Amino acid sequence: MADVSIAKGHDEHGTTTGLPHTKLAMWLFLSSECLLFGALITTYILYRGASIKGPYPAQVFDIAYTSVSSFVLLASSLTMVLALAAAQKRDFTRMRLWLLTTAMLGLTFVGGQVYEFTSFYRDGLSITTNLFGTTFFVLTGFHGVHVTVGILMLLSLTGMSFADRLPEDPAFPVEMVGLYWHFVDIVWIIIFTVVYLIPTGPVGK
Amino acid sequence: MSDAQIERGAAEIEGIHEESARAHAGHPGAKEYVRIFLILIAITAVEVALYYIRDEIGAWFIPILFLLAGSKFALVVLWFMHLKFDSRRYSRFFVMGLAGAMTLYMIVLITFRVFLR
Numbered sequence: 001m002a003d004v005s006i007a008k009g010h011d012e013h014g015t016t017t018g019l020p021h022t023k024l025a026m027w028l029f030l031s032s033e034c035l036l037f038g039a040l041i042t043t044y045i046l047y048r049g050a051s052i053k054g055p056y057p058a059q060v061f062d063i064a065y066t067s068v069s070s071f072v073l074l075a076s077s078l079t080m081v082l083a084l085a086a087a088q089k090r091d092f093t094r095m096r097l098w099l100l101t102t103a104m105l106g107l108t109f110v111g112g113q114v115y116e117f118t119s120f121y122r123d124g125l126s127i128t129t130n131l132f133g134t135t136f137f138v139l140t141g142f143h144g145v146h147v148t149v150g151i152l153m154l155l156s157l158t159g160m161s162f163a164d165r166l167p168e169d170p171a172f173p174v175e176m177v178g179l180y181w182h183f184v185d186i187v188w189i190i191i192f193t194v195v196y197l198i199p200t201g202p203v204g205k
Numbered sequence: 206m207s208d209a210q211i212e213r214g215a216a217e218i219e220g221i222h223e224e225s226a227r228a229h230a231g232h233p234g235a236k237e238y239v240r241i242f243l244i245l246i247a248i249t250a251v252e253v254a255l256y257y258i259r260d261e262i263g264a265w266f267i268p269i270l271f272l273l274a275g276s277k278f279a280l281v282v283l284w285f286m287h288l289k290f291d292s293r294r295y296s297r298f299f300v301m302g303l304a305g306a307m308t309l310y311m312i313v314l315i316t317f318r319v320f321l322r
Contacts, residue, residue: 019292027295031302038306042313049322067253071246078242081285085235175287182286186278193274197256198267 026176030183037187040142041194044135049200051130057200060120069112070192073147076105077185080178087171095174096161102181103154106147113144136195143191146184153177231290241284248273 015021083098117137127137157177160166166173233241252273259266283289288296314320 017294019294023295024298027298028302031299034299034302034306035309038310042310045314045319046317063253063256067249070249074242074245074249077245077281077285078238081238082235085232085238088232179286182281185285186281189274189277189281193252193270197252197270199259 020172022172022176023179026179030179033183033187037139037142037190040135040139041190044139044195047131047135051132053130055120055123055125055129055132057132057136057195060123060125061196062116063196065112065116066192066196069109069116070188072105072109072112073185073188076102076109077182079105080181084171084174084178087174090170092161092170095170096158099154099158099161099174103151103158106151106154106181110144110147110151113140113147117141132200139191139195143184143187146187150177150181150184153180232287233284233290237284241280245277245280248277 017024079098079102083095083102086092086094086098117140120133125133125136127133154177157166157173160173161170252270255262255266255269255273262269282299288299
C-alpha cells in the first residue's frame with residue numbers, strides 16, 4: 001500500500017512524499033513560528049498586571065482603533081486568497097491587483113501600528129518604562145516585523161509577475177506567500193484577544 | 206526549433222497546467238472566501254461588543270473570548286490556508302508545532318500559577 005502511494009507520489013510531484021517539499025517546509029517553518037510567538041505571548045501573560053508604575057494598558061489602549069486595524073488585516077487575508085484564486089485561473093491582471101491590494105492593506109496595518117506606538121510613547125510608555133511596555137512592544141513589534149516581511153514578499157511577487165519571471169505555475173509561489181501572510185493574520189487574532197480585549201489584573205488598572 | 210520540439214514543449218506546459226489544476230481542484234472559490242471573511246468580521250464585531258459589556262458578562266467573558274478567537278483561528282487555517290482541503294500531512298506538520306507550543310507554554314503558565322491570580 002505504502003509502495004503504491006509513494007509510486008503515485010513520484011508521479012505527481014517527483015518527490016519521495018508525493019507532496020511538494022517547498023510547501024512541507026513552509027508548514028514546518030510556520031509550525032516553528034508557533035513556538036516563537038507562543039513564547040512572546042506567554043511572556044506577556046506572565047507579566048500582565050505586574051507593572052508597579054504606569055502607564056497601564058487601560059490608560060493607553062484604544063480598542064475602537066485597534067479593531068479597525070484587525071479588520072484591515074482580516075481584509076488583507078481575503079484579498080490574499082482572491083489573488084491565489086486568480087493565479088489558479090492564470091488571470092494575471094487580477095492576481096497582480098489582489099497582491100498589490102494585500103500589500104497596501106498590510107502597509108495600512110503597519111502604518112497604524114507605527115502611529116499607535118508613537119501615541120503610546122507620547123503617553124509616556126516606552127519599551128523600558130515598565131513590564132507592560134517591555135512585553136507589549138516586543139510582542140507586537142515582532143508581529144509588525146513579520147507583517148513588513150510579508151509586504152516585501154508580496155511586492156517582490158508582484159514585481160516578478162510584471163517582469164514575467166514567475167514559474168509556469170504562478171499559483172504555487174502565490175500560495176507559499178499566502179500561507180505566511182495568513183499565519184501573520186492568525187497570530188494577530190490571538191494578540192488582539194490576549195493583549196487588547198482581556199482586561200489586566202488588579203495592579204494594571 | 207523543430208516542430209517536434211515545439212510539440213514536446215507545448216505538451217509539457219499542458220501537463221504543468223493539468224497538474225496545477227489537480228493540485229488546486231479542491232480549493233474553494235471566491236464566493237466561499239468572501240463568505241468566510243464575512244463570518245470572521247461578524248465574530249470580530251461580537252468580540253469587540255463583548256469587550257464593552259464585559260462587566261455584565263462576568264466570569265464568562267474570557268472563556269467566550271477564547272472560544273471566538275479559536276473559531277477565527279480555525280476558519281483562517283482551514284479555509285484560507287486550505288488545511289481542510291489539502292493533504293493531511295500538512296495538517297500534521299502544523300499541529301505538531303501548535304500542540305507542542307501550547308503544551309509547553311501551558312506548563313509554564315501553570316508552573317507560575319498564572320491561572321490562580
